[in-house]
Amino acid sequence: MASLMKKTEQYQALPAKVSQQVLRGLDKNWQSFFAASSEFKSHPDKFLGKPKIPSYKEPNKGRNLLVYTIQALSKVGLRQGLVKLSGTSIALPTRVAERIAEVRIVPKCDCYVIEVIYEKTEQFLAPNEKIAALDLGIDNLMAVTSNQPDFIPLLINGRPLKSLNQFYNQRRAKLQSLLKGNRQSSQKIHRLTRCRNQKVDDYLHQASRYLVNLLVEQEITTLVIGKNDGSKQEVNLGKVNNQKLVTIPHRRLIEMISYQCQLAGIKVIIQEESYTSVANFLNDDPLPVYGETTEKPVFSGKRIKRGLYRTDRGFLCQSDVIGSYNILRKAFPNAFNRYGIEGCVVHLRRINLSK
Structure with a gap:
C-alpha cells in the first residue's frame, strides 16, 4: 500500500516513516474488522452488536493518531536530551532519551496529547x-x-470520582441545553470533557x-481482580446508580494496575x-458461575443494606471486603487453608487519596 500512496500529497505531507505508520494502523484496523466479523458469525453472544466497517475520517475535521518511531526522531535532539519530531518544531526535554521506542500524537476532544513511549526493565x-x-x-x-493473616483489608475512597462525574454530567447537560439547531457539541463541552x-x-x-x-511492600506476588464481561452494559441499578457506575472507568483502572x-x-x-x-x-x-447451573444457589448470609453484610451468626462485615475475599477464594479455593479465615474481616483501613 505504501508504494501506491507514496506519490500522493497526503503521504508526502508527513515524514515517510510516519506515513508508513498511518498505513500500518489502517491495515491493523481492517485486520481487526475481518477477525471480529469472523468471530461474530461463530459467537455473536460475545458482541454487543455487529462489527462495523472502518469508517472514513470527516474530510475537514477528521484527525488521526500519528506515530513517530525512533527513526523519525532527531538523533541530534536525543543526544541533547530532547525529543524532537522530524518535520515539526516540537521539541520536548527528556531524561530517558536512550530508552525511547516511539512518540505518539494523540488527538483528543479539543487538543493533542503527546505520549512518549520508552522501554523499562521488568522486575x-x-x-x-x-x-x-x-x-x-x-x-x-x-x-x-489478602490471604495473609497480618494484612489489614483496605478501602480506597471512590467518592471524589463520583463527585467529579456528577458535576461533569450536570454541567454537560446544561451546556447541551444551550446548543442551537442540530449541534451536538461545542468547544466548551470539549474543554469540560478534557478537564x-x-x-x-x-x-x-x-x-x-x-x-x-x-x-510490593507486602511482598505479594499475585493480584486477583474481579470483573464480569459486559457488566456495565447489563447492569440495572436504577437510572442514577447506572450513571455513576458506567462513568467510573474501571477498565482503564485495570489497565493501569496491570502494567x-x-x-x-x-x-x-x-x-x-x-x-x-x-x-x-x-x-x-x-x-x-452465573448461568452455568439451573439451581438457584443458597447463601448463609446476606447484604442488609449498602456497605453492610450480615452472616448467619449475626456478624456484621463490610460488604465490599467480603466481595474481595470471595474473589480471591474463587480464583484460589485453597488460598486460606494454611492460616484459616477466622478474623479476616474484623478490621479494615480507609484510604483517602489527595485530590
Whole structure:
C-alpha cells in the first residue's frame, strides 16, 4: 500500500516513516474488522452488536493518531536530551532519551496529547503463596484483601470520582441545553470533557500507584481482580446508580494496575465475580458461575443494606471486603487453608487519596 500512496500529497505531507505508520494502523484496523466479523458469525453472544466497517475520517475535521518511531526522531535532539519530531518544531526535554521506542500524537476532544513511549526493565519477584484480591466499586473504588493473616483489608475512597462525574454530567447537560439547531457539541463541552478526563486519569494513577506500592511492600506476588464481561452494559441499578457506575472507568483502572504490576513482577489474574457479593466468605459458601447451573444457589448470609453484610451468626462485615475475599477464594479455593479465615474481616483501613 505504501508504494501506491507514496506519490500522493497526503503521504508526502508527513515524514515517510510516519506515513508508513498511518498505513500500518489502517491495515491493523481492517485486520481487526475481518477477525471480529469472523468471530461474530461463530459467537455473536460475545458482541454487543455487529462489527462495523472502518469508517472514513470527516474530510475537514477528521484527525488521526500519528506515530513517530525512533527513526523519525532527531538523533541530534536525543543526544541533547530532547525529543524532537522530524518535520515539526516540537521539541520536548527528556531524561530517558536512550530508552525511547516511539512518540505518539494523540488527538483528543479539543487538543493533542503527546505520549512518549520508552522501554523499562521488568522486575522479578520469586513466586510465593501471598495473594491479594481487588473488588472494584463506586463509593469504594477498590476493596483490597489478602490471604495473609497480618494484612489489614483496605478501602480506597471512590467518592471524589463520583463527585467529579456528577458535576461533569450536570454541567454537560446544561451546556447541551444551550446548543442551537442540530449541534451536538461545542468547544466548551470539549474543554469540560478534557478537564474531566484529565482529573479522572490523575486519580486513577494515584490509586493504582498506591496499590502496587503496597503489594510490593507486602511482598505479594499475585493480584486477583474481579470483573464480569459486559457488566456495565447489563447492569440495572436504577437510572442514577447506572450513571455513576458506567462513568467510573474501571477498565482503564485495570489497565493501569496491570502494567504497573507487570513492571513490578506481580502476576495479575482477571476473575469472573458472579455471586461474590452475596456469598458468605466466613462460611465458605459455594461460588458458582452465573448461568452455568439451573439451581438457584443458597447463601448463609446476606447484604442488609449498602456497605453492610450480615452472616448467619449475626456478624456484621463490610460488604465490599467480603466481595474481595470471595474473589480471591474463587480464583484460589485453597488460598486460606494454611492460616484459616477466622478474623479476616474484623478490621479494615480507609484510604483517602489527595485530590
